[in-house]
Amino acid sequence: ETGVTQSPTHLIKTRGQQVTLRCSxxxxxxxxxxxxxxxxxxxxxxxxxxxxEENGRGNFPPRFSGLQxxxxxxxxxxxxxxxxxxxxxxxxxxxxxxxGEAFFGQGTRLTxx
Amino acid sequence: QKEVEQDPGPLSVPxxxxxxxxxxxxxxxxxxxxxxxxxxxxxxxxxxxxxxSGNKEDGRFTAQVDKSSKYISLFIRDSQPSDxxxxxxxxxxxxxxxxxxxxxxxxxxxxxxx
Numbered sequence: 690e691t692g693v694t695q696s697p698t699h700l701i702k703t704r705g706q707q708v709t710l711r712c713s714x715x716x717x718x719x720x721x722x723x724x725x726x727x728x729x730x731x732x733x734x735x736x737x738x739x740x741x742e743e744n745g746r747g748n749f750p751p752r753f754s755g756l757q758x759x760x761x762x763x764x765x766x767x768x769x770x771x772x773x774x775x776x777x778x779x780x781x782x783x784x785x786x787x788x789g790e791a792f793f794g795q796g797t798r799l800t801x802x
Numbered sequence: 803q804k805e806v807e808q809d810p811g812p813l814s815v816p817x818x819x820x821x822x823x824x825x826x827x828x829x830x831x832x833x834x835x836x837x838x839x840x841x842x843x844x845x846x847x848x849x850x851x852x853x854x855s856g857n858k859e860d861g862r863f864t865a866q867v868d869k870s871s872k873y874i875s876l877f878i879r880d881s882q883p884s885d886x887x888x889x890x891x892x893x894x895x896x897x898x899x900x901x902x903x904x905x906x907x908x909x910x911x912x913x914x915x916x
Contacts, residue, residue, distance in 0.1 A: 693845075722903055729810070731890055731906030732846070734897075745901025779845055781904075790836070791904060793845035 693782050695794035702801050707768045710797045712780030714761040720744070721763040722791060723755060724779040732779055738763055767799075775801045805829050808891055808907030817916050821878040825891035825907045828872065832893035835867045836904060837876045840888045849876075849889075881914045888912070 694713045702708050714721055720739045724732035734747035738757035752768040761782070767774060777798050781791035808825040815821055823837075834853050838846035852858045855869040866875040874891050888911045892904040 695845075724904075724906075729908075731806075731808070731892075731908045732904075734903050734905065737901045737903055739901075745903060790848055790851065792848065793838075795845045798843075 693780060693792050693794035695778075695780050695797050697797060698795065699798045700800070702770050702799065704770055704772060704801055706770050707766065708770060708799060710765045710767075710778050710780075710799070712763045712765070712782075712794060714763070714782035715792050718782035718784055718792070719761055720783045721757055721761065722781045722783070723763070723765045724781065725749070726777040726779055726796070728776070735765070770801045772801050775799060805897060805905050806891060806893060806907040809910055810908045812911040812913060814913045814915060815881055817881060817883060817914055819881050819914070821881050821885070821912060821914075823876040823878075823889050823891070823910050823912070825874040826872055827874065827893050827905075829893070829895065829897055829905070830869075830872075831897070832895040832905070834894040835865070835874050836892040836894055837863075837865055838890040838892055838906075840890060840909065842887075846890055851894075881912075883914045883916050886913045 696711045722737040723735040726732040736746040737744045741757045754766045756764045777796040779796045781793045783791040806827045836851040837849040839849045840846040852865045858865045862879045864877040888909040890909045891907045
């Protein structure tokens with residue numbers, strides 16, 4: 690059984706650019722959630738995908754978008770990057786039921802300059 | 803008021819001490835109560851969780867939930883230097899975002915001194 694893997698591990702982008710982050714779910718998991726973790730803060734929920742459909746969204750603007758593929762892997766896209774988007778982006782995979790135990794990848798550290 | 807409040811510390815204890823980590827929450831819809839451990843520059847790893855009120859023990863770790871007071875605790879017995887990490891409480895349930903997901907506290911940074 691493979692764990693959750695994210696790529697790339699580190700990324701530096703310029704303000705105004707676009708970025709795509711990738712996540713491979715743990716085997717057998719059909720739900721993917723994305724979180725943003727700023728330095729010294731807890732992870733903040735961005736959105737969740739279940740069977741390729743967005744299934745809930747946190748308080749993030751539309752320039753944060755995502756996709757889930759038939760193999761349950763996922764992408765997070767961020768357009769028009771801002772300096773405040775600098776953070777650790779975490780992907781978590783889970784089964785919806787019973788408790789939604791979420792298993793996290795190691796994260797992608799995004800720096801916007 | 804934030805949905806989940808957690809004292810960020812830092813908390814420093816000697817090896818062998820009993821550690822008590824706590825959170826409060828405001829959303830009555832939360833059903834499961836997770837604790838994650840996060841080492842520096844790593845993703846969070848699930849430590850344990852409880853359902854509704856009550857206690858759950860796993861080795862040196864005990865998780866406790868009191869839904870009447872909306873209070874979550876994690877106790878670590880015989881703390882070890884390897885327990886040094888940030889501990890995140892994360893209730894799970896419908897927080898109004900249209901799905902069931904985790905809502906994290908800020909995390910408490912723990913250092914266990916040999």
